[in-house]
Amino acid sequence: MxxxxxxxxxxxxxxxxxxxxxxxxxxxxxxxxxxxxxxxxxxxxxxxxxAALGATYEAISGSQDLSFYPPAGRHVDVGGYRIHLDCRGEGSPTVVMDAGLGGSSLDWNLVRAELTTTTQVCTYDRAGMGWSDESPLPRTPGHIADELHILLLNAGIPGPFVLVGHSLAGKNIRMFAATHPDDVAGMVLVDARSELVDSLTPKAEADAFSTALGMQGGLYGVARHLGVARMFGASLASAPLLSPAEAEEMVLLQTQASAIDETTSEGLARAADDAALANTSLGSRPLVVIAAAASMAEIPNWPAAQHKMAALSTRGRLVVAEHSGHAVQLEDPAIVSKAIDDVVALVRADD
The missing domain is CATH 1.10.287 (Helix Hairpins)
Incomplete structure (x- = not known):
């Protein structure tokens, strides 16, 4: 008009x-x-x-999120705040999965479906992510590992566990193994970040990453406030193997205020426990290190780091996901499921 x-x-x-x-x-x-x-x-x-229309749309729709997207698991108190834990299937050893930076328990939907017919599989949301409460503790790999240990203990989930970690969460589960070795039976690292990569990253590049984290948080916040994340969530997820509903839910969890804060805090503290990790070993525990071909080709020192992590165990091996980017569990879930199955079989054979 x-x-x-x-x-x-x-x-x-x-x-x-x-x-x-x-x-x-x-x-x-x-x-x-x-x-x-x-x-x-x-x-x-x-x-x-x-903008006003988008904000109104988001406010109205957001108030109904718990009805449309209820937590699939249960909340467990870990010391004054609650962590969301979702365990499915039966059998041992229990497989426990930790998503990468910015991810939630939904990251493992495609992998978990293949495993719950043979053993118990637990996914969880780190504090501030998914359906979990925020934590007052620093968001270092060591503190996150301790939270996971308390979570499993308070939930009554018996170990030892097969731990699976993607990207930065690889450090979390390695710290878990370092501080609670008797509770770890085996491990799968999915295109995991290593302290070796951190030590060889130029300061200018590390500073740029920190700046980018802050900028990303701001953009995510605006996109969520204006309803953009909700309206275009499925197309923003870059996870074509997920259903549109799952992809939208994933984006909504990733762009909620607590998740933005948690992602930024974890990213800034990503190297806090590198000195401790440099001296860790998994002994003879079964270990599979999955490396994305794209990461191996594009990220400096990634190949050396993946080979070094595979050598953390006398029974460690490296598998390259030839047709996958960094999010292997979403792009090639079969290779991740196969690796976990292999580790579970070896753990059972040891028993």
Missing amino acids: SVATEDRPFHIAAPATSKTAQPTARDKGSRGLRILLRAAAVSVGAIPVV
């Missing part, structure tokens, strides 16, 4: 029926420029309206 009203004077100023006042090329250019400028002004003026 406003655009049409704004256009009308231009048509009146140069009637098409006049044979003596035909517009020149310069007149046409000026007229076109004025139309574009006025249209742009109207568009800019509409931004607050669109």
Whole structure:
């Protein structure tokens, strides 16, 4: 309506029926420029309206999230705050999965489905992520490992466990093994970050990563507040093997305020326990290290780090996911399921 009203004077100023006042090329250019400028002004003026509509949509829809997206598992108190734990299937050893930076228990949906027919599989949300409460403790791998240990203990889940960690969570489960070795029977590291990569990362690059984390948090917050994350969630997830509903739920969990804060805090503290990790060993526990081919080709020192982690156990081996990017559990879940099955079989054979 406003655009049409704004256009009308231009048509009146140069009637098409006049044979003596035909517009020149310069007149046409000026007229076109004025139309574009006025249209742009109207568009800019509409931004607050669109933003208000988006924020209203998000506020109304967000108030119903717990009804539409209830937690699949249960909440367990770990010392004044609760962690969401979802255990399915039966059998031992229990497989416990920890998602990468910014991820939730939903990250393992495609992998878990293949495993619960043969053993118990537990996924969980780190504090602040998914359906878990925020934690007052620093978000270092060591503190996260201790929270996981308390969670499993308070939930009554018996060990020893086969631990599975993606990306930065690889450090979490390695710290778990370092501090609670008797509770670890085997391990699968999925394109996991290593202290070796951290030690060889130039300071300027590390600083740029920290800056990018803050910027990402700000963008996620705006996208969530304006309803963009909700409206386009499925297309933003970059997880084509998930259903649209699962992809949308994943994005909504990742862009909630507590998850943004947790992701930033974990990312900034990612190297806090590197000195301790450098001296760890898994002895003879079964270990499979899965490396994404894309990471091996694109990230400096990633191949050396993956080989070094495979050598953490005398029964460790490296498997390359040839057709996958970093999120192997979402892009090639079969290779992750197979690795976990192999480790579970070896643990059972040891018993």
